[in-house]
Amino acid sequence: MNFLHNFLPQPIFFEWGFITVRFYGLIIAIALVVCFSVALYLARKRNMDWDDLYDLAFWLALSGIIGARLYDVFLIEWNYFGSHPWEILAIWHGGLAIHGAIIGGVISLIVWCQIKKKSFWQFAGLLFTVLPLGQAIGRWGNYFNQELFGGPTTLSWGIPIAIANRPEQYLNYQYFQPAFLYESILNLILFFTLLWLYKKNRRPGEIIFGYLMGYAVIRFLMEFIRIDVTSLVFGMRLPQLVSAVVFVVCAGVLIFRRNKLFFAKS
Numbered sequence: 001m002n003f004l005h006n007f008l009p010q011p012i013f014f015e016w017g018f019i020t021v022r023f024y025g026l027i028i029a030i031a032l033v034v035c036f037s038v039a040l041y042l043a044r045k046r047n048m049d050w051d052d053l054y055d056l057a058f059w060l061a062l063s064g065i066i067g068a069r070l071y072d073v074f075l076i077e078w079n080y081f082g083s084h085p086w087e088i089l090a091i092w093h094g095g096l097a098i099h100g101a102i103i104g105g106v107i108s109l110i111v112w113c114q115i116k117k118k119s120f121w122q123f124a125g126l127l128f129t130v131l132p133l134g135q136a137i138g139r140w141g142n143y144f145n146q147e148l149f150g151g152p153t154t155l156s157w158g159i160p161i162a163i164a165n166r167p168e169q170y171l172n173y174q175y176f177q178p179a180f181l182y183e184s185i186l187n188l189i190l191f192f193t194l195l196w197l198y199k200k201n202r203r204p205g206e207i208i209f210g211y212l213m214g215y216a217v218i219r220f221l222m223e224f225i226r227i228d229v230t231s232l233v234f235g236m237r238l239p240q241l242v243s244a245v246v247f248v249v250c251a252g253v254l255i256f257r258r259n260k261l262f263f264a265k266s
Contacts, residue, residue: 023141063108097239
């Protein structure tokens with residue numbers, strides 16, 4: 001915590017000629033590799049075909065990144081990207097929305113399962129188990145980009161934010177709440193909870209909805225801390241409203257549609 005309080009992160013990992021490697025992209029890549037490795041380990045325990053996972057991983061990564069970017073561009077930061085369209089492809093600058101990544105990934109998984117004639121529930125149960133692990137790692141990319149932090153604080157674990165990255169109304173403050181760290185820790189807790197359920201051979205639907213409801217709670221709470229610019233709907237921050245809707249819908253499904261078909265065994 002003392003390190004976080006005194007260290008001012010830089011977005012660039014290293015530069016060599018025209019090659020620039022940014023921490024954001026590097027950490028996202030690490031998150032994908034770690035999640036894929038854990039998924040392979042769990043798949044082996046269920047005697048799932050590794051070739052299927054190798055094939056699926058590419059499409060999930062691609063669709064997840066595209067979905068995350070489109071969601072952020074058109075629903076969260078359109079005021080900025082509408083005036084800076086050349087920045088839409090610059091994902092290394094940040095701006096990937098997890099709700100969009102989930103939507104893109106689920107669509108890709110449904111299409112892939114239909115084409116390959118595979119069980120959606122089997123693969124979804126596995127993938128939603130490891131997803132919060134990737135989020136826990138990926139949030140550190142936001143730290144190095146200095147783009148996900150809360151309001152000013154005097155707490156000993158507050159993080160310094162460069163003047164260029166502070167909202168105008170907070171230029172006179174130096175330390176801010178490490179919202180990225182809070183969410184990373186909570187996502188890690190969610191991952192171990194889902195991993196426990198997966199190893200207990202709980203049905204995939206329970207894991208999927210456990211993730212959706214768990215992350216909805218996490219993101220709803222985090223939006224009270226975050227001060228980054230986002231769209232407001234009915235006076236609420238858009239991610240907070242989406243999280244509330246997801247939680248209510250999932251709770252309703254669990255209550256009224258909890259049957260053997262929906263929670264088919266993997």
